[in-house]
Amino acid sequence: MPSFDTVIEPNLVEVRNAVDQTAKEIGTRFDFKGSSAAVELADKQITVYADSDFQIAQVKDILVAKLSKRSVDARFIDSSAKIEKIGGDKVKQVLTVKSGVDTDSAKKIQAAIKQSKMKVQAAIQGDTVRVTGAKRDELQLAMQLIRKTVPDAPVSFNNFRD
Numbered sequence: 001m002p003s004f005d006t007v008i009e010p011n012l013v014e015v016r017n018a019v020d021q022t023a024k025e026i027g028t029r030f031d032f033k034g035s036s037a038a039v040e041l042a043d044k045q046i047t048v049y050a051d052s053d054f055q056i057a058q059v060k061d062i063l064v065a066k067l068s069k070r071s072v073d074a075r076f077i078d079s080s081a082k083i084e085k086i087g088g089d090k091v092k093q094v095l096t097v098k099s100g101v102d103t104d105s106a107k108k109i110q111a112a113i114k115q116s117k118m119k120v121q122a123a124i125q126g127d128t129v130r131v132t133g134a135k136r137d138e139l140q141l142a143m144q145l146i147r148k149t150v151p152d153a154p155v156s157f158n159n160f161r162d
Helices: 012-028 053-069 103-115 136-149
Strands: 003-007 038-041 045-050 091-097 120-125 128-133 156-161
Touching: 003 136, 012 038, 012 053, 045 053, 053 091, 103 120, 103 128, 103 136, 120 136, 128 136
Parallel strands: none
Antiparallel strands: 003 128, 003 156, 038 045, 045 091, 120 128
8 A cells, every 4th residue: 555654854964064064154254253152963952152142043044044055944943942041141042953743743744634535544653654545646645735734844755655
């Protein structure tokens, strides 16, 4: 029976390269001279250090530009964490690299497929959603539906079996 897996997986090598390029650009830019602006990656978490909220925003802009140059979707970066003060006038923000379909999105995908009355089934398997159906055309329509259902996450489809 034809099937595919819906996943959210960034290219972590390209994410590391983008973080390294961002750190290099911070070191060479004139507006960051003498500041404590820095960026580091550790286990799917990018930590941005700076002297002010404005500088954190600038560093994040540089990071997003470097990610887009390396064909990594900016939606992989979750910047909803608050900016924390870390002593003196320094601040930091922890950005999380999204990986795997979270349970809310998986349930939303499963409900949308059920409501669409397509002849496909969706099953949540850990951090992926497996969609199975009788025809390839139905699966392709399901892919379009999933992209519309979860616009805030960069979903991709792999393990397509015919």
